[in-house]
Amino acid sequence: MSTQSHWEGHHGPVLERQGEYTVIACQACGFAHIIPIPDAESQQRMYREKYYTEMIPDYIERHTRDQPWWDHVHASRLKTLESLLPVGARRILDIGSGPGGFLRAARDRGWEGLGFEPSEQACRHCVGTLGLNVRQEFFTRETDLGEGAFDAVHMSDVLEHIRDPLAMLRAVRRVLRPGGACCVAVPNDFNPIQTALRRDRGFSPWWVSTPDHINYFTFDSLQRLLERGGFEVRQREASFPLDVFLLLGIDYTDDDVLGRQCHGWRMRLERTLYDMGLGEALTDVYRALAKHDLGRHAVLYATAREGAASPEER
Ligand SMILES: [Zn+2]
Numbered sequence: 001m002s003t004q005s006h007w008e009g010h011h012g013p014v015l016e017r018q019g020e021y022t023v024i025a026c027q028a029c030g031f032a033h034i035i036p037i038p039d040a041e042s043q044q045r046m047y048r049e050k051y052y053t054e055m056i057p058d059y060i061e062r063h064t065r066d067q068p069w070w071d072h073v074h075a076s077r078l079k080t081l082e083s084l085l086p087v088g089a090r091r092i093l094d095i096g097s098g099p100g101g102f103l104r105a106a107r108d109r110g111w112e113g114l115g116f117e118p119s120e121q122a123c124r125h126c127v128g129t130l131g132l133n134v135r136q137e138f139f140t141r142e143t144d145l146g147e148g149a150f151d152a153v154h155m156s157d158v159l160e161h162i163r164d165p166l167a168m169l170r171a172v173r174r175v176l177r178p179g180g181a182c183c184v185a186v187p188n189d190f191n192p193i194q195t196a197l198r199r200d201r202g203f204s205p206w207w208v209s210t211p212d213h214i215n216y217f218t219f220d221s222l223q224r225l226l227e228r229g230g231f232e233v234r235q236r237e238a239s240f241p242l243d244v245f246l247l248l249g250i251d252y253t254d255d256d257v258l259g260r261q262c263h264g265w266r267m268r269l270e271r272t273l274y275d276m277g278l279g280e281a282l283t284d285v286y287r288a289l290a291k292h293d294l295g296r297h298a299v300l301y302a303t304a305r306e307g308a309a310s311p312e313e314r
Contacts, residue, residue: 007035015190021210029166030228031221032190037163038211044138046212047118047161060125063099069267072274073239074105076283077183080301081152082109084181084234089151093175095139096158100126103134106154114150116143141171148177156185159222160213169229178306184226185239188298189216193243203246206253219290219298231302238286238295240266 002013005022010033012024021034063070082089090111094103097115099122106113115134117123126134137143153172159165172182189207197203208216217225223233245252245262252259273282289295 010035016205016208018208018210030224032216033214034210037214060099069271070101071105074102078106078109081181081183084303085151091150092152093150095155097134098122100130100132102154103132104130141167145175147174150175151180153182159186160215165215166225166229173230173304176304180304183301185297185299186217186222188295191293197246219293222298222300226302230305232305233300233302235301236290237299238289239297241294242296
């Protein structure tokens with residue numbers, strides 16, 4: 001019987017402990033998250049001021065260097081979104097637009113984009129260098145962009161940082177027109193390879209990153225949350241299963257340089273396949289991995305359900 005823990009209405013079995021935080025499989029929320037949940041003010045300060053300067057200082061530079069690979073990733077996501085939408089759908093919102101790679105790829109495919117990005121450095125890069133339409137703000141449930149203003153929403157590596165991800169998804173649904181589509185990507189945590197290496201091979205829980213990662217999703221828990229938020233999930237996709245390197249004996253979990261090298265090999269593999277015209281095969285492989293809960297990220301595509309808001313929402 002596993003240990004249970006609770007905090008302000010959140011309760012469930014303990015998955016991990018890290019410093020002052022405990023990761024629980026929260027029965028109230030339906031997904032794993034840390035308790036205590038950091039307060040809004042200290043969290044906002046972190047993203048506005050420190051995230052791209054202190055926590056990941058060379059992120060923008062790395063992103064620019066990795067741009068040709070990102071272009072493939074983003075084009076593939078846009079292609080899937082386009083397949084779920086009528087021809088002519090052209091307004092897209094990117095929440096947590098970071099260094100702007102997705103909005104740039106969207107612009108190249110004829111989309112009209114708007115980004116929300118709290119980091120001053122990232123925002124300056126988007127607006128000043130790339131000429132994109134990005135607001136230096138948090139997108140929250142109070143953000144008023146008009147109901148149904150967008151055909152599509154992209155939100156990558158955001159939900160794991162959010163104090164109330166359900167409220168966020170409902171806010172996303174409100175800005176989408178009925179039938180509009182979203183692409184949500186989060187780290188695929190406590191996945192079968194991670195769990196087995198932790199349990200049987202003495203690995204530390206390297207994917208647990210407190211307090212910046214509050215939530216720890218799986219394909220299923222993210223799908224349930226999207227459904228509660230008023231979406232119908234249409235496609236599940238994994239990203240490259242980076243933990244395969246660990247199975248090959250290449251332990252990058254405590255070695256940033258090696259981690260970066262593994263990322264480089266992964267980019268080389270994917271770019272080579274795209275260049276060989278095997279991009280679609282790669283997408284199929286990643287959809288198959290998702291069926292087994294494998295892959296570093298869970299990428300879900302969903303469409304906004306039509307009709308009135310659920311009673312729970314009012
Ligand atoms: Zn909870």
